[in-house]
Structures are given as structure tokens and as C-alpha cells.
Amino acid sequence: MNNVQNKKRANKSSLPFFLKEEFIVSFIIVFVSIILLITTFTFDIVPPILNRGIQPATFPKALLILIIGLTLIIYYVSIKKPWKIKKKLPKPFFLTLFSFVLFVFISKSLDFFLAISALSIFVSYCWGEKRIFYLLIVSIIFPLMVFIFFETILGLRFPAGIITNIYYN
Amino acid sequence: MENLLLMMAPLFSAKLLIVLFFGTLFGLILGVLPGLGPTTGGALILPFTMTLDPLSAIVLLTAIYCAGTYGGAITAILINTPGTPAAAATCLDGYPLAQKGEAGRALGMATVSSAVGGIFSVIILIFFAPFLAKLAYEFGQPEYFALAIFGLTMLASIGDGNPIKNLIAGSFGILISTIGKDFMTSIDRFTYGINELSVGIGFIPVVVGLFAISEMLTQSTMLDQVYKRVALKAVKLPSLRDYKLTWKTILRSSGIGSFIGILPAEGGTVASLIGYSEAKRWSKKPEEFGKGSIEGIAGAEAANNAATGGAMVPTLALGIPGSATTAVILTGLIIHGVRPGPDLFREQPEFLYGIFGSMIIANILFFIFGFFGAKLFARITLVPNKILWPMIFAVSVCGTYSLSQSIIDVWIMLFFGVVGFFMRRYGFSVVPVIIGLILGELVEGTLRQSLVIFEGNWLLFFTRPIVVTFFILSFIALIFPLLKKKI
Numbered sequence: 001m002n003n004v005q006n007k008k009r010a011n012k013s014s015l016p017f018f019l020k021e022e023f024i025v026s027f028i029i030v031f032v033s034i035i036l037l038i039t040t041f042t043f044d045i046v047p048p049i050l051n052r053g054i055q056p057a058t059f060p061k062a063l064l065i066l067i068i069g070l071t072l073i074i075y076y077v078s079i080k081k082p083w084k085i086k087k088k089l090p091k092p093f094f095l096t097l098f099s100f101v102l103f104v105f106i107s108k109s110l111d112f113f114l115a116i117s118a119l120s121i122f123v124s125y126c127w128g129e130k131r132i133f134y135l136l137i138v139s140i141i142f143p144l145m146v147f148i149f150f151e152t153i154l155g156l157r158f159p160a161g162i163i164t165n166i167y168y169n
Numbered sequence: 170m171e172n173l174l175l176m177m178a179p180l181f182s183a184k185l186l187i188v189l190f191f192g193t194l195f196g197l198i199l200g201v202l203p204g205l206g207p208t209t210g211g212a213l214i215l216p217f218t219m220t221l222d223p224l225s226a227i228v229l230l231t232a233i234y235c236a237g238t239y240g241g242a243i244t245a246i247l248i249n250t251p252g253t254p255a256a257a258a259t260c261l262d263g264y265p266l267a268q269k270g271e272a273g274r275a276l277g278m279a280t281v282s283s284a285v286g287g288i289f290s291v292i293i294l295i296f297f298a299p300f301l302a303k304l305a306y307e308f309g310q311p312e313y314f315a316l317a318i319f320g321l322t323m324l325a326s327i328g329d330g331n332p333i334k335n336l337i338a339g340s341f342g343i344l345i346s347t348i349g350k351d352f353m354t355s356i357d358r359f360t361y362g363i364n365e366l367s368v369g370i371g372f373i374p375v376v377v378g379l380f381a382i383s384e385m386l387t388q389s390t391m392l393d394q395v396y397k398r399v400a401l402k403a404v405k406l407p408s409l410r411d412y413k414l415t416w417k418t419i420l421r422s423s424g425i426g427s428f429i430g431i432l433p434a435e436g437g438t439v440a441s442l443i444g445y446s447e448a449k450r451w452s453k454k455p456e457e458f459g460k461g462s463i464e465g466i467a468g469a470e471a472a473n474n475a476a477t478g479g480a481m482v483p484t485l486a487l488g489i490p491g492s493a494t495t496a497v498i499l500t501g502l503i504i505h506g507v508r509p510g511p512d513l514f515r516e517q518p519e520f521l522y523g524i525f526g527s528m529i530i531a532n533i534l535f536f537i538f539g540f541f542g543a544k545l546f547a548r549i550t551l552v553p554n555k556i557l558w559p560m561i562f563a564v565s566v567c568g569t570y571s572l573s574q575s576i577i578d579v580w581i582m583l584f585f586g587v588v589g590f591f592m593r594r595y596g597f598s599v600v601p602v603i604i605g606l607i608l609g610e611l612v613e614g615t616l617r618q619s620l621v622i623f624e625g626n627w628l629l630f631f632t633r634p635i636v637v638t639f640f641i642l643s644f645i646a647l648i649f650p651l652l653k654k655k656i
Contacts, residue, residue: 025595029337036344036359044356054620056351056358059613063344070337077333083596089390096389100583103566107576116566120559127392127555138559146563154220156571 026075111161192232200240206253207237211497216568223505255437255473258445262465280539286471287532289423290478301486314615315639320489342605374581382586426472430479436492437473444472
């Protein structure tokens with residue numbers, strides 16, 4: 001058992017630097033920060049007579065440079081002391097992430113509440129719930145209660161969709 | 170005398186009593202559920218508070234804070250899993266004592282010490298917050314800038330996290346606050362032509378996303394975890410012998426917890442760990458710690474609940490959050506149009522003393538609920554995640570949408586949920602993001618206004634004693650965690 005773990009550790013440390021998670025995370029942060037930094041150069045410049053203190057772009061620029069600098073430091077430190085990264089992500093995580101995409105798609109194209117129901121039943125099922133009664137509670141009864149609460153007690157109007165339109169009409 | 174009457178006002182308001190009752194109950198339920206807790210619970214309830222008046226809204230949030238912090242102890246003692254991070258130290262002795270068949274005694278001590286710690290800290294809050302607020306009268310824009318910087322540098326020492334990662338997260342939070350129209354010149358920043366972004370990113374989508382949605386993703390990676398609950402007959406009041414053994418520990422930890430809570434960005438987790446280790450250091454039987462010491466439970470629980478009142482001191486007096494949950498409470502204050510700080514103490518004493526009084530009542534209420542309902546609350550932990558979290562998702566989505574009836578807010582919430590998950594996975598705390606987001610406008614606004622006062626001369630910051638003091642404290646706050654790691 002220990003041998004297997006040692007081998008895994010050895011394999012991880014023998015990965016090229018650009019495949020290590022410390023590099024990937026640092027790279028993403030620096031990359032996004034650079035893109036945002038470039039964006040700050042497109043901000044309008046205030047004429048000196050209206051300018052109070054500093055230009056609107058100066059503060060975000062300083063922040064982004066700080067983030068880039070600090071990220072380079074944590075990457076440098078991680079070369080000597082790698083991060084403790086938890087186990088590989090399991091299948092239910094990816095399914096949950098997929099359910100968010102599903103939610104966005106259904107709520108945009110069909111109906112907001114249908115999207116909530118679809119996500120609820122999908123997540124609950126993927127996380128191991130197979131009993132029909134509980135799936136019904138999670139996907140229909142509870143969202144319905146939430147809808148009634150928001151609609152009648154809080155007086156909220158939800159976005160139009162194939163199901164909400166039936167209610168509103 | 171007048172202040173005492175103002176504090177007792179919630180007792181004579183049926184509405185506030187109902188809010189307190191449900192807030193405490195809800196806080197307890199959230200506290201016992203691992204992964205939820207008062208911060209996520211507060212974030213979830215934030216959109217609903219919009220239907221309440223400001224005082225009821227903040228009373229609800231503070232009741233959740235007080236009861237949720239205590240609720241974590243129930244699961245820590247009965248299933249060896251802290252309901253909240255602040256209850257982690259309670260596991261060390263609570264669970265071993267429960268395994269010895271003394272779960273009722275352990276819970277009784279946790280309940281008493283939590284309530285004593287909580288009430289003690291509210292008394293500290295009542296005396297200390299106005300004093301701090303009076304000091305803040307001396308503050309101009311440069312002093313507020315230095316104070317906000319101090320609050321942000323304290324982020325470096327949050328929990329056990331990497332200080333540099335915390336600073337990156339805090340800077341990210343401030344960066345989010347710059348999205349939208351620049352408040353001084355009305356120039357668009359990072360809006361990319363999206364109209365909805367012109368008004369900036371709301372607190373609620375970010376808070377709900379970072380706490381609730383990211384936690385949902387985290388739970389999806391822990392589905393194989395099984396909780397084993399120790400049997401509980403009834404919660405017992407500690408015996409006279411227990412009181413004799415622990416009263417000094419409870420008072421000491423209450424003091425420690427209140428003090429730690431006052432420090433910006435620190436909270437119950439740090440307080441309980443220090444309270445626990447101090448209880449062990451002063452104990453006549455330190456060898457019993459970790460094996461079911463009643464002093465260990467008292468030390469940890471008194472400290473983490475005492476941090477609640479302590480953390481409210483900088484939150485109300487200065488507008489700098491004392492912990493993750495007070496960051497959510499501060500968000501609540503802001504969205505209700507209440508600006509914390511010295512003016513609040515001068516102009517709305519009835520509001521403040523109403524909060525103080527409500528916090529004392531919340532501590533008494535969770536004491537009662539804890540004694541009579543701990544057995545029932547412990548059963549809540551048996552609600553499977555596969556049912557609980559889809560329901561939380563439904564509430565999160567509707568709550569976030571309800572604030573400005575904008576679907577963009579829901580997308581922002583989901584985006585920050587995913588970002589929050591990966592941040593936590595790679596060791597970046599999400600709390601600094603929220604604190605950065607809250608303090609962002611204060612930092613930038615006071616910096617720019619200071620520069621106007623100083624006519625662009627940065628060196629003039631160093632001519633003001635309070636500013637220099639805060640800069641020195643900030644430097645220490647930055648260096649201390651790094652030195653601590655070296656040692």
C-alpha cells in the first residue's frame with residue numbers, strides 16, 4: 001500500500017512543471033489578471049480639471065499588479081513546498097457542475113422553475129437518491145412551496161416561461 | 170438607564186420576539202448541519218430580510234449568528250463532526266466524553282458555557298463599541314483609509330490558511346467592488362458593454378455563490394462520508410462540581426473570545442482554538458484534555474460564542490467586519506441603508522441597543538432550546554445531503570433572483586459558486602473575498618478623497634499619527650503570520 005502511495009507521489013513530482021496544479025492555478029490567475037490589466041487601458045481618461053485624486057483606472061491597475069505579484073510569490077514558494085491538494089474530483093462533482101449548465105440552458109430557453117426542478121431531481125438522483133417519493137418532494141413539492149412563498153408572501157414576479165406563464169395567465 | 174430601556178425594547182415588541190424565536194431556531198438548525206453554519210445560513214437568509222425593517226433584519230441575522238455558533242457544538246459532541254468550523258476544538262473533548270456515555274453532561278456544559286460566553290461578549294460590546302465609535306470621530310478620510318487597510322491586512326492571518334493566498338483573495342474581492350460605474354467620475358469599469366454590470370456586482374449573488382453554492386459543490390465531493398451518532402438521553406445541567414472546576418475557564422475563555430472577536434477578520438474558529446489551549450495550559454489536569462475533559466469543552470465553547478459579541482464591535486463601530494458571519498451581517502446593514510460607524514451611535518441609539526438586547530435574548534433562547542431540543546436538533550444531521558442540498562439550491566436561486574429580479578444575478582451567483590469551490594480546493598479562503606468586496610469601496614473612496622485633500626502628495630499620509638499607527642499595525646499583521654510559519 002505504502003509503495004503504491006510512494007509511486008503516486010513520485011509520479012506527481014516527476015510531472016513536467018506545466019502540468020502541476022500549482023502552475024496551472026497560478027497561470028490562470030496571472031493570465032486572467034493580465035487580460036483585465038489590458039482592459040484597464042481601455043477605460044476612459046478623465047480630464048485633469050474633473051479628475052479627483054487619481055484616474056479611475058489607476059486603482060484597479062494597482063490591484064491587478066498586486067495580484068500578479070502575490071501569485072508569482074505563491075508559485076515560487078510552491079516549487080519548494082507543494083500545495084496539499086485533496087483527492088481527485090469524483091463523478092458526482094462533475095455531474096453537479098453539469099447540472100448548473102443544464103439549469104442555465106433550461107431557465108433561458110424554457111422555464112425558470114422547470115430549471116430548478118430539473119436540477120433538483122438530477123442532483124438528488126446523481127447523489128444517490130433513488131426513491132421516487134423523495135425525488136418528487138425535492139423536485140416538485142419543495143420548489144412549488146418556494147414558488148408560492150416568493151410569489152404570494154414576498155410578492156415576487158418570476159421570469160416568464162412555459163410553466164410560470166400558465167400560472168400568470 | 171435610558172440605554173437599558175432601549176435594550177429591553179425587543180422584549181416588548183411581538184414582532185422582534187417572533188423574529189428572535191425563528192432566528193434562533195433557524196440558527197440552531199443551520200449550526201448542527203455540517204457544511205452550513207451561520208455564515209452560509211446568513212447568506213441564504215439575506216434576500217429574505219429585504220421584506221423586513223432594518224432592525225428586524227439585523228436582529229434575525231444576529232440571532233442566527235449566536236445560535237448557529239452554539240449549534241455547531243451539538244454535532245461536534247454527538248457525531249464528532251463540527252457543525253461549524255468554530256466548534257472544531259469542541260470535538261476534541263466533547264466526542265470522547267459522549268463516547269463514555271456522558272453526552273448529556275458534555276452538551277450541558279457546552280450549552281452553559283456558550284450562553285455565558287455569548288452574554289459576556291454582548292456586555293463587552295455594549296461598553297466597548299461606543300468607546301471605539303467615539304474614537305472614530307477623530308477619523309478623517311486618510312484615517313479611514315488606513316483603518317480599511319488594517320482590516321484587509323488582518324485577512325492574512327485568517328484561520329490556518331496561507332497568508333499570501335488570503336491577500337490574493339482579498340484583493341480579488343476589492344477588484345470585484347470596482348466593477349461598474351466609477352462612483353467619483355461615472356466612468357464604466359470592467360462592464361464590457363453589459364448594462365446590468367454598470368450598477369456593479371451586488372453583494373448577495375457573490376455571498377450566496379461563495380458560501381452556499383460552493384459548499385454544494387464541496388458536498389458533492391464528500392458523498393461517501395458517513396456520520397455515526399452517539400446516543401443521547403437528555404441534556405443535563407452541569408453539576409456543582411463541574412461548575413467549580415470550570416467557572417474560571419469559562420470566564421477566561423469568554424474574555425479571550427471577546428478580545429479575539431474584536432480583532433478585524435478574526436472570529437470564532439481562532440477564538441475557540443486559543444480558548445481551548447489556554448484552558449489546557451491553566452488546567453490542573455491537562456493530561457485529561459483530548460480524552461473527554463469537561464474543561465476543554467467549556468474553554469472552546471465559551472470562547473467561540475464570546476467571539477460573536479466581540480466581532481460585532483468593529484462591525485458596528487467602524488464598519489470593519491470582525492468575522493465571516495459579521496461580514497454577512499455588515500452586508501445586511503449596507504443593503505438596508507444603514508451605514509455602521511460613529512454616526513450610527515449618535516443618530517440611531519434605539520437601533521443599536523435593540524441589537525444588543527436582541528443578542529442577549531438570542532443567547533438565552535438558544536440556552537433554552539439547547540436544553541430541551543438538543544436531542545431533536547441532533548436528528549436533523551440525519552437529513553441526507555442528497556435531499557438537503559437540492560433544496561438549498563432552490564432557495565439560493567430564488568433568494569438571489571428576488572433582490573433585484575434579475576436573472577444576471579443568478580448567473581453571477583453560479584459563477585461565484587464555481588470560483589469559490591476551486592478557491593477552497595486550492596487553499597484560498599473565500600472569506601477575504603467578501604471582506605474585500607465590502608471594504609473595497611471604502612478603500613478606494615477614502616484613498617482618492619485623501620489624495621484630493623493632500624493634493625496628490627502621498628507622503629502626507631505619514632504626517633498623521635493615527636494613520637501611521639494603523640500602517641504599523643498593518644505591517645505587523647502582514648509579517649506576523651509569515652514569522653509564525655517560520656517559527
